[in-house]
Amino acid sequence: MSDEGRILRFQIFRYNPQKKGDKPRMVTYEVTEAPGMTIFIALNDIRENQDPSLQFDFICRAGICGSCGMVINGAPDLACRTLTSKFEDGEITLLPLPGFELIGDLSVNTGKFMRGMSERVESWIHDPDADKVNYNELEERMDPDIMEEVYELERCVECGCCISACATKRMRPDFLSAVGFMRLARFHLDPRDKRTDEEFYEILGDDDGVFGCMTLLGCEDYCPKDLPHQTQIAFLRRKMALVK
Amino acid sequence: MNIIYTDSLVIGGGLAGLRVAIAAKQRGYESIILSLMPAKRSHSAAAQGGMQASLGACIKGDGDDEDVHFADTVKGSDWGCDQDVARMFVNTSPKAIRQLSAWGVPWSRVRGGDRDVIINGEKVTITEKHDAHGLITARDFGGTKKWRTCYTSDGTGHTMLYAMDNKAIELNIPVHERKEAIALIHDDGVCHGAVVRDLITGELSAYIAKATTIATGGYGRLYSVSTNAIICEGIGAAIALETGVATLGNMEAVQFHPTAIVPVGILTTEGCRGDGGLLLDKDGYRFMPDYEPDKKELASRDVVSRRMTEHMRKGKGVPSRYGDHLWLDITLLGRQHIEKNLREVKEICEYFLGIDPVKEYIPVRPTQHYSMGGVRTQATGESPTLQGLFSCGEAACWDMHGFNRLGGNSVAETVVAGMIVGEYVADHCAKKSLNVSTTVIEHFMNRETDKIGALLTREYGENPFQLKAEMQKIMMDKVGIFRNGPDLEAAVEELKLLNQRAKKVALRNKISSSNPELVEAIRVPKMIKLAQCVAYGAMLRTESRGAHAREDYPERNDRDWLKRTLTTWKDDDADLPEISYEDLDIMKMEMPPGSRGYGVDNTVHHPDTEKRVAQIEEIKKANPTADRHEMQELLNPLEIPEKFKGRNERIGRGYN
């Protein structure tokens, strides 16, 4: 590999709101690239060898858990599965995801937002009988194709990239956002959820819901799990327009 | 002093912890869950492959039931498991999966009619029963007689965790995120809760509860290369150990998974081989049938990992700058199958290796994967020595896995144990009242405050990142897949020195709030202690059982070693833990020790084995009309909460 051992230049947003007097700034770090290096590996290298105070979140380091969303050279993405070799000039700028409460440096509180979203869309099966089900009996049969489609919508990892890419969210802080739409689409499709369209409308049917969406589709462009935002948002809009 | 009271404190927001909290809450007890990060990011999300439950709906699962699952589990454990617990588990697993189905997991379903599958490298057409259409289907996994591993494409753990966390949100169970339990609060043999550090503000709080459950997952990160998430550092087990009262079980039982990608150690699921993938060597030769003609690539995990290592030692590995590896070939499964059922695998190959597994082989090598050991509990999930302390999931040694767990049995354990242990936690909450003096709470709070203070004021000392790296290297090199006396002795000695050095950690970044270096400094001494438990236990166990493979003692030795290792750390200044053993009673076993059916059987048998076999024959003769359920009651009577006693229905078979 020709670029082996080149020097990468990271420009990283630094700010610790916990520390009195600290101010937001960009700091440059240099790291010698290794083969197969990801941003996860590089950031740990910086933390261990240059600045132990640098904050960021990684958990699975395999593109599965959704903790490591950050803005990488302008685009929100999962940092753990971004190879440094992708950046030809070796310049990498890292910013925390906008739209979330900042914990420090590259770490943001997506968890708090996502729990709020789940509570708001009531992200669970609504069926008064779900807890009375006799689990000794055969389970309720489900159409194999529908279950596959539900899974497609459930692949969201709550990384928050779609939210950072959404212009509407920036203007309307209470905008439900793509992640919420996808969650609702998932439950709307699931025959086990007994909610009616009217009930979904209660959650979705205003300008903080699907009617506020400008369908610019930043969400779909940046979703690392390739969720079908466009078709689902359009579907929800049509459905909700029929309710009233 | 910040004190928070609740009925049931659950440390850990993975599948196991969430399920325990749900059970207690449904019985009317307040529960609080602590987690290092949002619950949905727990490591449970990474389980791609599936969950074992003997539903027997797919055609290749026909004839499956609890008994077959039980036999596979006990054999898989190399007879090291607690058979009462394994029984509770297999009988309850079908209920757990059906409940999860009602809670929203989009399990993949049987499609009646013909479909093509790959078995043993050949394309075969199998015909699913039409009357099973729409029921939960299953795939093949290693070490199982039937296709029993139920799945959601390749996102099983993700969908289970999302459904479980959603259920917890529905029940309004608070998850206190970005909180780390750093010590247990206890006196007089009773656990009262935990000292908890806020990872953002750095504040310490005391969480006081009637029941405290450790559900913190495994300790894979004691090793430098592991398939585990980077937060699987065993801190839950370590704080139990540090009480000096609670015991850890079988810490030396560490599983290596055959197929993690090289070099980063990210897992490609066993589903790859279950669905028909093959292992090839540097000549493109399929070598597993030479070693294991019967189960081939789908022998038990520990066996496949050892065979791969043996084969590489013969010079058949593919050389690379990261050392030798072998190939996993899933190209024969075809694009359609890979893109639907193994998509996460495809993404991992694309992003981390830059290859397309539809066309190219995947470089793999056995890698640390699962911790069979953990906080020792009784079948109820409670510590036998520290009252009010419960544990479940990978953090626990409930002991259904013994010395090797089967693929798919782990996420199954988390939800089944969560159900069962959750009931016992609720029973405990019903019986006990909160009864702890503030002096006790203060004592523990002050102790932890002082420790952190010392870390923040020490001028010069050891670098915690470096200590961790040294520990991980020792574990990798000397306490790995194949083990031997001299290496283990060296590991034990080297870890002792690290333990001493870990008492003198100093920080470069001396602030008490959000500070990754401080987090590391708090964890590393605990991790080193756990590593010592693993290495020391492995050194003392002079036999090979399941994943614990001693080159100098290759035989399984039931005569001397059919026992569970128990570890305590009573004196904080000691430089080694104390180890004792608990016999497994053959005379109570439903399935007395036998051969696992891999390689040559060189077991040294226990004298009781023959006696118990004869006794079981007698019981069978004396009860010629007993059906399989009655026979199980005779051989292995179950103590399990009433609500889980019912028989499980199967398609075409009813409740038999």
Ligand SMILES: Cc1cc2nc3c(=O)[nH]c(=O)nc-3n(C[C@H](O)[C@H](O)[C@H](O)COP(=O)(O)OP(=O)(O)OC[C@H]3O[C@@H](n4cnc5c(N)ncnc54)[C@H](O)[C@@H]3O)c2cc1C
């Ligand atoms: C890559 C991979 C694939 C796997 N695939 C399968 C599979 O297909 N089938 C299968 O059966 N098994 C599989 N397993 C194993 C299985 O996923 C795990 O054993 C299981 O999910 C563990 O669940 P848990 O609830 O015990 O712990 P985890 O899900 O690990 O959760 C631990 C929780 O504890 C919290 N925590 C930890 N320490 C602290 C602390 N000190 N204070 C507060 N909170 C703390 C964490 O925040 C987290 O919420 C796989 C494992 C890996 C690594």
Ligand code: SF4
């Ligand atoms: S389509 Fe545009 S406005 Fe609508 S959710 Fe996506 S990014 Fe936001």
Ligand code: SF4
């Ligand atoms: S929809 Fe996509 S981008 Fe948005 S949170 Fe989910 S996975 Fe991330």
Ligand code: FES
């Ligand atoms: S660390 Fe889990 S997705 Fe990046």
